[in-house]
Amino acid sequence: MEKAKIQLAEARKEVERLQSGKPSTELAQAEASVATAREQANAMYILAPFDGEVIVLYAQPGEVVQNGATAMGLVDYSTLKVELAIDESEITQVKAGDPAEISIDSLPGLILTGKVTLIDPIGQTVSGLVKYTVIVSVERPDSSILFGATANVIVTTGEPRALLAVPVGAVLSDSEGEYILRVGADGLTQRVDVETGDLAGSLVTLVKSGGLKEGDQVQVGGSSTSGANQDQQRNPGGMMPFGG
Numbered sequence: 457m458e459k460a461k462i463q464l465a466e467a468r469k470e471v472e473r474l475q476s477g478k479p480s481t482e483l484a485q486a487e488a489s490v491a492t493a494r495e496q497a498n499a500m501y502i503l504a505p506f507d508g509e510v511i512v513l514y515a516q517p518g519e520v521v522q523n524g525a526t527a528m529g530l531v532d533y534s535t536l537k538v539e540l541a542i543d544e545s546e547i548t549q550v551k552a553g554d555p556a557e558i559s560i561d562s563l564p565g566l567i568l569t570g571k572v573t574l575i576d577p578i579g580q581t582v583s584g585l586v587k588y589t590v591i592v593s594v595e596r597p598d599s600s601i602l603f604g605a606t607a608n609v610i611v612t613t614g615e616p617r618a619l620l621a622v623p624v625g626a627v628l629s630d631s632e633g634e635y636i637l638r639v640g641a642d643g644l645t646q647r648v649d650v651e652t653g654d655l656a657g658s659l660v661t662l663v664k665s666g667g668l669k670e671g672d673q674v675q676v677g678g679s680s681t682s683g684a685n686q687d688q689q690r691n692p693g694g695m696m697p698f699g700g
Contacts, residue, residue, distance in 0.1 A: 509533065510528050510530055536593070537594060540592065552572050554571060557612070574591040620668060622662065635650060636666075636675075650662050
């Protein structure tokens with residue numbers, strides 16, 4: 457390192473001396489020597505390809521790092537992203553710019569927001585199913601996130617709409633279709649034909665509720681519980697590693 461700096465300083469002095477009136481050919485040679493010395497001095501440093509934060513060192517001060525070897529891990533938190541795979545049956549609903557919600561198993565309680573920034577148009581076959589890679593950029597990421605962690609992603613497509621939701625265990629079916637047993641004030645049950653939609657955790661939304669309304673008691677197994685309204689959208693999602 458010091459040798460390269462000395463060579464650069466000497467080359468600069470030679471240029472300054474020749475600029476006082478020596479032939480232009482000698483000056484050009486001296487300037488070329490400065491450029492070469494500068495390149496050699498710069499080669500003694502590890503230059504980051506982007507601004508960021510060093511999160512891990514693989515080489516210690518004073519060690520010689522070979523060309524192509526990994527010396528450190530550098531992260532730009534402003535470009536944190538999640539990569540997920542979405543089934544071909546749902547990928548047509550996803551558009552660039554769609555908002556997303558991200559949670560991480562290793563950081564319970566932390567909810568991040570983001571948006572779809574890229575959809576790979578070329579599908580990949582995974583276990584016999586065609587899936588498409590979708591990149592979700594994370595907004596205002598948390599520095600406590602460990603890279604490579606598993607993330608749960610919900611992508612919201614279309615406009616939110618209010619739908620009635622009931623516990624999954626309340627939905628029954630027979631030859632006539634799906635139905636729910638509504639519990640009256642007298643404790644007796646009444647069949648209500650329904651049509652179910654998407655799952656939302658332990659709840660299932662009702663596309664057709666058959667007159668069921670918010671607050672009605674429905675039977676779940678051997679007990680009864682209340683129905684509830686919630687905003688529901690088509691939410692393709694997945695579980696894939698974080699990347700930066």
